[in-house]
Amino acid sequence: MVETAPFDGALPGDPVIVARLRARDETMFVALIDAWSPGMLRAARAYVADDHTAQDVVQEAWLGVLRGVDRFEARSSLRTWVYRILINKAKTRGVRDARLVPTGDDHGPTVEPARFRDADDPYPGHWLSSPPAWPSPEDGAVAAETRRELATALAALPRRQRVVVTLRDVTGHSGDEVCELLSISAANQRVLLHRGRAALRAALERRWAGEATS
Numbered sequence: 001m002v003e004t005a006p007f008d009g010a011l012p013g014d015p016v017i018v019a020r021l022r023a024r025d026e027t028m029f030v031a032l033i034d035a036w037s038p039g040m041l042r043a044a045r046a047y048v049a050d051d052h053t054a055q056d057v058v059q060e061a062w063l064g065v066l067r068g069v070d071r072f073e074a075r076s077s078l079r080t081w082v083y084r085i086l087i088n089k090a091k092t093r094g095v096r097d098a099r100l101v102p103t104g105d106d107h108g109p110t111v112e113p114a115r116f117r118d119a120d121d122p123y124p125g126h127w128l129s130s131p132p133a134w135p136s137p138e139d140g141a142v143a144a145e146t147r148r149e150l151a152t153a154l155a156a157l158p159r160r161q162r163v164v165v166t167l168r169d170v171t172g173h174s175g176d177e178v179c180e181l182l183s184i185s186a187a188n189q190r191v192l193l194h195r196g197r198a199a200l201r202a203a204l205e206r207r208w209a210g211e212a213t214s
Contacts, residue, residue, distance in 0.1 A: 011035055012077040021069045033062060036079065039171035040086050046166040047090035047159075049097050057093050061086040081166075087181055120213055145203065153203035161196035168193055 011017060011031065020028035020169065037058055044054040044061075064085045072081060154162060154170075167173045179189050 014074065017078055018069060018072055018074070021066070029066070036082065037062075040083065042084065043163075043166055043172045044086060044090045045122075046092040046130075047087070047091035053093060053097065054090075057086065057090045057138045060089045060093075064089065076180060081180055083171075083173070083177075103140040142208070149204055149207050150200060153200050156203075157196050157199055161192050161199065164189060165200070190203060 017028060017032065033158060040058045040061060041051075041054050044057040045051065056093050058062075061082070066084055068085070072078065072197065078082075154165060157165065163182065164178055167178045168175070173181070175189055175193075178184075179186055182189075184192075
């Protein structure tokens with residue numbers, strides 16, 4: 001690869017990035033790695049068993065980007081194309097490590113129906129009682145504990161929910177991008193996202209409601 005002057009500032013548009021990568025511009029490649037690798041690592045972690053394996057997947061994906069950039073046809077954004085390479089490699093590694101589980105796990109209510117008023121109630125569908133107040137997230141210790149709880153709960157989600165929530169809420173992909181990356185319908189993406197978010201909220205509710213009433 002060639003080396004140019006240090007890259008500084010926001011990334012340029014896709015045509016510029018692609019041209020520089022095809023010219024084997026090392027500075028551009030390093031800037032792209034710095035900008036996108038943290039999100040790619042989190043996305044890979046949704047498929048594989050540990051952080052070390054996720055790091056391997058990200059490295060393999062970047063090698064795939066270098067090898068394939070000359071064939072990039074701009075049918076999608078460069079970022080989507082890079083993530084598609086990442087996800088394909090993460091799926092392959094996940095299968096190899098027996099990480100993937102059956103996906104018939106996206107059914108059932110997201111919240112227990114018994115927590116809502118029934119059809120004969122003057123306010124059908126409303127909560128029977130308001131959830132207990134949670135600790136204030138402004139407390140630094142509480143915020144750190146909340147992040148740990150969320151990370152644990154996210155890791156425990158069914159695989160398809162975990163992947164969709166990670167791509168939408170952790171790495172910041174749009175719904176359309178997630179549908180394209182995972183080859184799923186918009187309706188399926190919304191259901192998986194809703195159920196995943198509901199499960200995360202339920203996990204936090206169990207944790208903090210217990211503390212609020214203790």
